[in-house]
Amino acid sequence: MTLAPSRPAAGADAPARGAGPALRRCFGEAAERIAGEHWNTRPLLVRAADRAAEGGRASVHDLLSPADVDELLGPRALRTPFFSLVQDGTPLPRSSYTRRAVAGNQQLADLPDTDRVAAAHAGGATIVLQALHRTWPALQTFCSQLAADLGHQCQVNVYVTPPGAQGFKPHHDTHDVVVLQVDGRKHWTIHPPAVELPLKSQPSTQLGPDPVGGRPPAIDTVLEPGDALYLPRGWLHSARTTEDRSIHLTVGLLATTWADVLTDAVASAGVADVALRRALPLPGAPGAADGVPDEEVAGFRAAAQRWLDALDDDAVRRLVARRRSGAVPAEPVGVLAQDEAARTLAEGTALRPRRGVRSSLVPAGEGVDLVLDDRRVTFPGWLRPALEHVLAAPRTSAADLAAAGVGVDVPDALVVLRRLLRERVLLPTAGEPR
Incomplete structure (x- = not known):
């Protein structure tokens, strides 16, 4: 396997040095090299076995497993366009794999017909699960963490390809990607860019029927379960299954340029x-x-x-x-859990800042305003040290806040934290690992 020579990063700012937890989850110790050696320039491939030897996880089934795919298509009944079927690079008609159903008084015509999906998949069709960062909790959390690590927005698609099939012909993406092999094996052939760092207005369809043009590949390898591949935008690639079916995640890195x-x-x-x-x-x-x-x-x-x-x-x-x-979206609020936490808040109840909520504190006369994207929340000015502590702390409680030396006792702390819960700035941590 050969890689393109390194050169100075181009395009958007490279991720800050010191890789975050989601990036390390994918690439182990090699994550530290992405900013300086790979971002926007050349691919990086890390094998699951190498990551495990460093003490990391080999499997990615906690993010998505084959059983999860069946659940999404079956009991959870993803609706189009959150799932689709593609064969030989061509989308199949939705009517060929969907069914009708009634929800309340509404007729739905875009639910998966698992009999027809199974038949099409057995006939060579790739199942595409789109935007799972919006619908699958584990991927939602992972994608949010990766966006925080990189400073760029992320999205997640899943490709389930039957044995001996190819979903798409050689092409380039107009965003960087991280590929995580979930299950099975897939043979990847990757060529250097025909267009360096293409924009959305420069899709690979503009390159003609043979964008590779007979050039030798830079990478020609089989990804196995748990392997991770970073691919800068513009790198031409195609993938084909061997005798195994394949499930892989493609995390799109929607870089700011x-x-x-x-x-x-x-x-x-x-x-x-x-x-x-x-x-x-x-x-x-x-x-x-x-x-x-x-x-x-x-x-x-x-x-x-x-x-x-x-x-x-x-x-x-x-x-x-x-x-x-703006790279990290505001994480969803558990509507019932949020309301219960605000009503039953006790001095030992653990809370944390809600990921993706942008806020700042600004003077407002004798008070202080907590400025959010869509509103301002006014507090007495003497509470500013307490608010600063709460917003900066990974976790806090009324007891912790009262002991932090920021000028509040437990009753005051309960009032502040309950208000921040009602404003959906803090979330309860019940059930989350410490």
């Missing part, structure tokens, strides 16, 4: 320069070439350059921080 940051910056470009707030000239204005006078074009270019020159480094870093803060 510098072009995205530039778009965010440009959105505020007219605030400081009136020249950029002026309307375009009317058609037929005197001296216009193609409808726009030359001096107007020159004025626009000069104003844009002034704006770019005035864009300081701290402003760019704030834009990047805002993008990164």
Whole structure:
């Protein structure tokens, strides 16, 4: 197996050095090398046996197992488009593998018909379970943790391919991916990019029927259960099962690029320069070439350059921080558990911050506002140290807060924590591992 030579990372910011727990879960000690040697540049393959030898987990069945796939298609009855069937790179008609049912007074026509799904799968069709980060709790948690590790949004699809079949022909993705082999084996053939770091507007369909063009592969290998592969966007790849069926997870890393940051910056470009707030000239204005006078074009270019020159480094870093803060979605709230926790809150009840909720504390007269994405919650100003402690602590309770030396006793702490539960900023930890 050979790999493309390393070069400086391009595109969006590389993940911060010091890999987080989800990235380590996939790549073990090699996760520390992703930021400097692999991000946006070249693949990384780590075998399950090597990860286990370092003390990590070999299996990924805690994230998804073959039995879980059957549950999703059977008792849980995923609806389209959360599942589909593909054969030889072509989606099968939904009507060929779905059934009708009644829910209340609503007619549903997009539930899996497991008899027809089984028949199509036996005939060579790949089962695709899409966006499982939205529907399967273990993958939801894993994807959220990985997004926090990387600072980029993540999504998860699952591909269940029968023996001796190929789901898709050689192609590239327009986002980086992490492949986790769940069950069975799959033979992967990977070639260097034909287009470096393609955007969504540059799908591999634009490359013609033979994007590989006879070039030798950079990686030609079989993934076995628990193996992990990082593949930067643009790398051409295809995969075929051997005598085994295959189940693998594809985690799409929806990277923020510098072009995205530039778009965010440009959105505020007219605030400081009136020249950029002026309307375009009317058609037929005197001296216009193609409808726009030359001096107007020159004025626009000069104003844009002034704006770019005035864009300081701290402003760019704030834009990047805002993008990164949006990478982790707010985790779902257990509606009944949340209500019960608020009603029965005791001084020893353990709580934690809700992942993906962006918040800040700002002065508000004699009070302090907890600023959330969609609202502000006002507290007395003297509670600011207590709020800072709660928002920063991995876990807390009223007893912990009262003992933290932040100016509150247990009754005060119960009031603060109950309010934060009602505002869905904190979640109860009952049933979670410590």
